[in-house]
Amino acid sequence: EAQVTQNPRYLITVTGKKLTVTCSQNMNHEYMSWYRQDPGLGLRQIYYSMNVEVTDKGDVPEGYKVSRKEKRNFPLILESPSPNQTSLYFCASSLAGELFFGEGSRLTVL
Amino acid sequence: SQQGEEDPQALSIQEGENATMNCSYKTSINNLQWYRQNSGRGLVHLILIRSNEREKHSGRLRVTLDTSKKSSSLLITASRAADTASYFCATSPWSGAGSYQLTFGKGTKLSVIP
Numbered sequence: 305e306a307q308v309t310q311n312p313r314y315l316i317t318v319t320g321k322k323l324t325v326t327c328s329q330n331m332n333h334e335y336m337s338w339y340r341q342d343p344g345l346g347l348r349q350i351y352y353s354m355n356v357e358v359t360d361k362g363d364v365p366e367g368y369k370v371s372r373k374e375k376r377n378f379p380l381i382l383e384s385p386s387p388n389q390t391s392l393y394f395c396a397s398s399l400a401g402e403l404f405f406g407e408g409s410r411l412t413v414l
Numbered sequence: 415s416q417q418g419e420e421d422p423q424a425l426s427i428q429e430g431e432n433a434t435m436n437c438s439y440k441t442s443i444n445n446l447q448w449y450r451q452n453s454g455r456g457l458v459h460l461i462l463i464r465s466n467e468r469e470k471h472s473g474r475l476r477v478t479l480d481t482s483k484k485s486s487s488l489l490i491t492a493s494r495a496a497d498t499a500s501y502f503c504a505t506s507p508w509s510g511a512g513s514y515q516l517t518f519g520k521g522t523k524l525s526v527i528p
Contacts, residue, residue, distance in 0.1 A: 308456075335514040346520035347457075347502065354514075394456060398514045401445060401506060405456035 306331045310395050310406035317385060318414050325380045325409045327395030335398040336378040337362070338370065340391040341408075347394070353378055385413040418446075418503040418519030426525040433490040435522040437503030438483075444506050446479055447516065448488050451500045460488075460501075493526045500524070 308329045317323055329336065337352040339362075349362030353372040367389055369381040378397075382389060390413050396403040421436045437446070445464045449457040463470045463479045463486065470477045476489040490497055500523045504516040 337514070339518075344520070347518040349515075349517075352515070392454065396457075401514055401516075402447065402459045402462055403449075403457070403504075403514075403516065404459070407456045408454065410454075 306404070308395055308397055308404050308406040310393070310409045312409060313407065314410050316412045316414065319386055320384050323382050323385060323411075325382075325393055325395075325411070327378045327380065327406060328376050329378075329395075329397040329404070330376065331397060331399065331404065332375065333397035333399055333404070334375065336372070337396050337398070337403070338368070338378070338380045339394045339396065340364065341394060342391050350380065350393075382411075385411075387413050389413050418505050418517065420501070420503055420519045420522040422522060423520070424523045424525070426527065427493055429493060429495055429526055429528050431493055433493050433497070433524055433526070435488045435501050435524070437486045437488070437519055439486075439503075439505050440484065441507060443481070444508055446477075446486050447504045447506075448475075448477060448486075449502045449504060449518075451502065451521070453499075457502065490524075493524075495526050495528045498524060498526045 311326045334355045338350040339347045341347050348364045351370040353359045393409045395406040418437045418439045447462045448460040451457045461472050474491045479486045500521040502521045504518045
């Protein structure tokens, strides 16, 4: 089954404790992206990757890092999480401009 | 940067009625897409309409695009309780590989009452 898989789905952590949210797609898509969704602010892009070893900033990249060492994986790294990074995170991959989304990772930073 | 703005923000209808949602955007686009999101879940692609198209159908969905007014509408006919969700429009100004860069609106929350 074609899918985008994110882990963990839910996470509560504390300020400053590094964490990684993994994202994997099995559709051989070249394009992958991370979004965060916050009430009243909609969906905002954090980082995106057009292909392996090619990444670029989206609208809200501060406090996040990404890497794209292989086509299927696009992890999101929070080196030192802060409470303002509490949000619902989505990974997506794309074929022909249509995005396929993961089920989301709800992150709470205390 | 917010490009699309959906209207209304919330809509409540009876099952069987039609639901219409609108999206306005500010700059020229290559394509406009609509997505559905069930509460807290991942977004699901519904339909894509290109800037040179005026109307597109998919099952009970009808999308129109008016580039002169920079607006689009999504019509869901004969609504069902399962259509209850938030609906987002997303636009891209680019063609080719750049068309992957979408800007999303804040969504319309649709409630279909059985």
